[in-house]
Amino acid sequence: MAKSKKKVDVVHLVCSETGDQNYTIKKKVGTAKLELKKYSPRLRRHTVHVERKK
Numbered sequence: 732m733a734k735s736k737k738k739v740d741v742v743h744l745v746c747s748e749t750g751d752q753n754y755t756i757k758k759k760v761g762t763a764k765l766e767l768k769k770y771s772p773r774l775r776r777h778t779v780h781v782e783r784k785k
Contacts, residue, residue, distance in 0.1 A: 737760060739758065740784070741757055742755070743785060768780070
């Protein structure tokens with residue numbers, strides 16, 4: 732059988748203030764951790780979201 736090559740990881744973006752998993756994204760393997768400002772529905776404002784593996 733052929734060997735599969737994993738090129739994409741599925742990761743969650745977790746709100747740093749509430750700990751909620753608000754977004755799920757696909758990203759390339761081997762890239763740096765993401766830290767983005769995204770909308771948090773619980774707080775009703777934009778907060779910093781950090782990457783966590785599924």
